[in-house]
Amino acid sequence: MKQLLVSLLCFVLLAGCANVPLESQPVVVPGERQGQGPGDVVPEPAQGIDPLTLVRDFVGATLKPGQNNAAARAYLDDASQASWRPSRSLTIIQDTFGTVYDTDPQPDPNTLVVNVRGIDVGTLDQNSAFVPDYSSALLQVKVRKQANGQWRIVDPPADLYATESDFSANYTAVAVSFYSESAATFVPDRRYVLAKPQSGLPSRVMDLLVTGPSTALAGAVKNLLGEPVEIDTNVKSLDDGTLVVPLTGLAGVPDDTRKLIAAQIVLSLQYVTSARIRILADGAPLVANHPDWRLSELPSYGAALSPSLELKGLMTVGGRVRSLDDGAPVPGPAGNGGYEVVNAAQSIDGKRLAVVAREGGQVRLRIGDLGHELPLVNLSGTTMSRPTWRPGTGEVWTVVDQYSVGRMVVNPNGQWTALQVNATDLTQQGGITELRFSRDGARVAAVVGGQLWVASVVGSGDSVSLREPRHLQPHDLQEVVDVDWVAQDSLVAVTTSNSQPVLRVTVDGQRMDAFNSSNLTPKVHGVTAAPGRQIVVADASGLWTASALGEVWRPQAHTMKDADPFYPG
Structure with a gap:
């Protein structure tokens, strides 16, 4: 009888593990979501689902709409459903990933460990900012067969995981604005909020404003809505469509700061509403006699940081500086051959x-001064990157011998002094060959060892540092040779690639798009960009211009072979 019982028990255990696949092939999880709203019934996983599919579907359910991750929670056992408290961090993996059983034996035949294999492309951190990455994603998930014969997850991960398609389908990018005192302008901080319900978008953006800038911009900008300022009650829409933003904690704040706060709110909300915005402070208008605001009513902050359209740009070619407008040499020794010019930069004015x-x-x-003798300053080396003018300060920066960032500061008498920049966080990534200031001065873009990096500019006076360097598109963006800012939160990079020589990249690296490569002759070696201007690139045959991703490149009117173009800045 004992032998018979043992035999029957083995048979039951084997049957319990029967029809469980040993490995799943990598699959693409579709990005389309048929979401549940809060309060809707969340469907249970399919009857008889195997552990590999269970875990894969669990990842696919992470971003389905619903309260408290209800769709994903349905894949857990009862105890885990009650206890699971995932962090606010979201790991984003490529759409194609696989699941496979862990090879370590488990003491209980009804308990298995499933490994999720894929590529981690980045993380949405606690501040709702994207942090780029490219590494192997290995997530271990323990599953157990329940008394009813169904497999369920019993050890859910502490962080949430979702695919790129699911992330794009459920989140929307917003540029939350913070103030730069040195440049007297607002700096966009690219963040991501849940797209639905759409009516809640303004409230979610305001929450980001009050909590302050992301780690990538900490120290580089000022949060005018920091403590003790709070959102008094819910952000809401009135019957006439006006959006009401009620604040508290602004007692004693001067009028000029209140106007900046109003601008910060309107600039940030422009991406999620076109309504008139009523900003209140303890029930009264934030700015006296100006309760309601529209984007068109704001001053043109930072207008002086963009070059005038009358300044057409310059180029270096054959050791001389010439005009992009007519190809003529600029006046003075920089244009007539008095200097053997390697590269150059024109001030914003x-x-x-x-x-x-x-x-x-x-x-x-x-x-x-342009058109005159250019005095030597106390800075030299074997190599120097093309200079870049720091917005709002009149400083000139350049990278000497790839590892030392030189900062030239001028005094009221016109004398230039060389100061050092603490760029250790960036230079430890490799040698810097190009460095460009953003138009608001809060960030720099750098080409480091043929790859694209962005860092924030922190400090003032004699002490300035480059902090929080971020490696953009570390896997797909290689052999970068030049970069410029096409907008405050977007870059254009050129590479030695034959197939994708010119690319547009968001400042956080979350998205990259290729420009049309028609008409370009490899290798592309230079680029310049500015707000409201055509992008100009330099290839093996000369200069080419375009304005949009799909646009075919056209010859620049005064193109020259081996020219390197640059707009002021």
Whole structure:
């Protein structure tokens, strides 16, 4: 009888594990979501679902609409459903991923461990900001067969996991604005909020404003809505469509700061509403006699940080600086061959020129008024990156010998002093060959070892550092040779790639799009961009212009072979 019982028990256990596949093939999880609203009944997993499919569907249910991750929670056993408290962090993996059983034996034949194999492309952190990454994602999930014969997850992960398609389908990007005192302008901080319900978008954006800038911009910008400011009651829409933003904690705040706060709110909400915005402070208008706001009513913050349309841009070619407008050399020794110009940068107002010139076996930096003699400053080396003018300060930065960031500061008498920038966080990633300031001055874009990085600019006076470097598109963006800012939160990079030589990348690296490569002759080696301007790239044959991703590149009117273009800044 004992032998018979043992035999029957083995048979039951084997049957319990029968029809369980040993490994799932990588699959693409579709991004379309038929979401449940709060309060809707969440369907149970399919009857008889195997552990591999259970875990895969669990990942696919992570971002389905519903309260408290209800759709994903349905894949857990009863105890885990009650106890699971996932963090606010969201790991985003590629659409194609696989599930496979862990090879370590389990003491209980009705308990298995499933490994999720894929590529981690980034994380949505606690501040709702995207942090790029490219690494193997290995998630271990324990599943157990329940008394009713159904498999359920008993050890859910502490963080949420979702595919790129699911993330794009359920989240929307918003540029939350924070103030830069040095440049007297607002800086967009790219964040991501749940797209539905749409009516709640303004409230979610306001929550991000009050909690402050993301880690990537911490120290580089000021949060005008920091403590003790709070959202008094819910952000809501009135019957006439007006959006009401009620604040508290603003007692004693001066009028000029209140106007900046109003601008910060309107600029941030422009991506989620077109309604008139009524901003209140303890029930009264935030700004006296101006209760309601529209985007069109705001001053043009940062207008002085973008070059005038009258400044057409310049180029270096054959050791001289020439105009992009007519191809003529600029006046003075920079244009007539008095210097052997390697690269150059024009100030934002167009009045000054910084030139890296070759002298013997070295290069030296010259800065002065355009059209005149450019005095030498105390900065030299074997190599120097193309200079870049720091917005709002008049400073000139360049990278000397790839590892030292030189910062030239001018005093009221016109004398230039060389100061060091603490760029250790960036230079430890490799040698810097290009460095460009964003138009608001809060960030720099850098080409480091042929890859694209962005860092924030923190500090003022004699102490300035480059902090929080982020590696953008680390896997897909390689062999970068030049970069410029096409907008405050978007870059254009050129690479030596034959198939995708020119690419647009968001400042956080979450999205990358290729420009049309028609008409371009590899290798592309230079680029310049500015707000409201055509992008100009330099390839093996000369200069080309385009304005949009799908647009075919056209020859620049005064193209020259081996030219390197640059707009002021």
